[in-house]
Amino acid sequence: MTPEELRNIVDRAHYFGLLQKNPDGQLVHAPFSLTPYQLPASLISQLQIHTQWSSLLFWKVAQNCDFLREILEPTAKVDEFVRFLLSLIPNEKRQDQQLLINRNDFLFERKENGDLQPLQVELNTISASFAHLSERITTFHQQLQQENILKVAPLSHDAIAGFAVGIKKTIEELGWQYAALLMLVQPKERNWFDQMGLFAALSQRGVKVVRATLAEVHDRGKLKNGDLWVGPQRIGVVYFRAGYSPGDLPDEESRSARRMMEASSAVLVPEASMQLAGTKKIQQVLVGSGVLSQFVPESVGEQLKAYFAMMFGLEEEVEGRTAREFLAENAEQYVLKPQREGGGNNVYGAEIRDFLTSLPTNEDRAWIAMKRIEAETTESLLVAQEQAQYHQCISELGIFGLLRAQSGDLRINMPVGHLVRTKASNVNEGGVVAGYAGLNSLISKD
């Protein structure tokens, strides 16, 4: 590719809104791939169905507070963040409605028979991001295909419209004359353009949006007759784009704000119980035991398990040894993950040995070991900071899901678009904003 051709492509990325701020606050393009990721159409459909079943499963788990407490209380003793979230679960339901916006992430291993085996990396039940930027890269790649720069047009999707319709419907069902969405954000958010996509889609549909950090909710928010108000706005739905990691709740003010929201009549996306259902510990217990059939039909449970990577807790026995002994021998094949979402906190491969040596035994419950997925690599052209380079890459596919329930009945459970992130295979973390991975589009092969 000539510098002129690259310049043209980067200009198009800017035009199509593939934007973020760099750490200096300068407007730049988000890293992207110029090699769309291809998957068989039948597999994409399977993953969409899988995501609906996953949403159903975790929604049902979230309803079962006794189960959550039973599994997570030992973890809560050593994980202060889990302890805080558990303390938020109310004794009585405040709200008759639930809304879940999630993203189910998959990697793909090539099996010996040549088939692709999808493996679920995690179900993000809070702050599932990149729906807007994923639409932007799709439109951008469609343009490049029109110009014959790419060969095949990627699969369209409209995740943001799905989210916006779900939120609008939820607010309408409250039956209040006027209620706004509160979008809870981190201070100095660098992925603001992605959030703005949903903001604008809601504005276009006449839904008022208030954007605030937890500190601002603490300062400007209050409860009136059990309803949440932020400044002059009564809040119908709170959509969390913050609060998924302990660093988001650094002080008593932010925790107090979160408590106020959980105690209010607002529909939380997600409620604390849904956020807890998404912890690794719960996923591990669901994968490893026979409890799945409590929540979904047995045949569905088998189907779900087939996509779950092998997981175990550090307090367990694995193949006749303690988990710590097993991991010391097989560290390279595993990842250690804490309970929180958001990436950036995992321990990989050989580093697990040193990490375990320094980890007190009583903190075992805070961590989960997961079989490292040996994702197939493909050569991809990645563009970061206006430079293009070929890398051996792995691609992670996220399927966005929307679930709405009322009076315990499921009203909506549907897949609403996807996200592909492609990263050099020698990079462990997957953060697009941090510059580790490039946004990508999806090609559906027959």
Add this chain to the structure above:
Amino acid sequence: MTPEELRNIVDRAHYFGLLQKNPDGQLVHAPFSLTPYQLPASLISQLQIHTQWSSLLFWKVAQNCDFLREILEPTAKVDEFVRFLLSLIPNEKRQDQQLLINRNDFLFERKENGDLQPLQVELNTISASFAHLSERITTFHQQLQQENILKVAPLSHDAIAGFAVGIKKTIEELGWQYAALLMLVQPKERNWFDQMGLFAALSQRGVKVVRATLAEVHDRGKLKNGDLWVGPQRIGVVYFRAGYSPGDLPDEESRSARRMMEASSAVLVPEASMQLAGTKKIQQVLVGSGVLSQFVPESVGEQLKAYFAMMFGLEEEVEGRTAREFLAENAEQYVLKPQREGGGNNVYGAEIRDFLTSLPTNEDRAWIAMKRIEAETTESLLVAQEQAQYHQCISELGIFGLLRAQSGDLRINMPVGHLVRTKASNVNEGGVVAGYAGLNSLISKD
């Protein structure tokens, strides 16, 4: 406005695609106003009708090559650019179709009785720009209104879709199996995001777009059986976003490329004759003489004249004196304009005296004096380079027009959106890309 509020607004401007490059090549927001321009709904309708009549008039003038030659040959003697354009008019029509994309610019004077008097600044028959960015600022202001940052929602418009449909139709009517649009651009274009709007709208409609400078057309273009090819693409329509000023045609190569296009079977937007019809000299003759009725019904002619500012040529007599004597006395009330479009070449007010002293008499024909419009000023909040400031401002409204003709019959003649540029009243030039003026939206008052 707090720095935080301004930051939020600038972020939204970026999100909604109000982008340009600064001279260092850095991605920045285009300057914009936060005070939408208000006009009565009935006046906006009148200007849309006026634009249709203007399009019709200049299309008819362009068909009358004898008239163009008669008026412009004296000018051509002293204006090398006009001479070149006149030399392009073919003796025989190459193409049965014509397509015109224009923009009719108006300023507004407040009359003593309180009414607003619109005055036509010019009809741009070539490279009428900002249709896309004007849509972007409209959507951006609509978002700000949803957030109660602005009080009233601006008038929507869809100029780019209008242009794209007109171009697609023109290509289809050629009856060729396959033909592309050639978008002729300047090297190192800074207003590329605006052009990309049309590019993307055409791509979405399945119209292939080739983007090239005149130098590139010279290198890669050729005629085959009278058809224009650029590389492997047969060209159905050429849309000029360059070629309106002598600087765009600096050498024999670029002129040769333009000649090749005029000699080809491609539909040119605009043909040389249409570009010449847009010269100030033609406008001045149409305003000043009785020839208007040759082209449009007398009642329409009167209506058109009512919006034309008073103009005269330097070779004329004005109020019993030579034009030069008259201007020396009344310089402050006039603007001197050369034949070319694009701004940046005008001489204003007192500077006219010095300019005329240095201008040889035989170059009189190259210039037109126009009564300086005393546009009403309103206080507006302008944002440039991420800084907000109040200014006393004047606003210029452009109405985009689309005209398509076939075999001499008018097929389409319609207004397709608008552009508002608002600038501090102490600034003479109106260039948004140059940073002199801010993009604005239009509010229609009842």
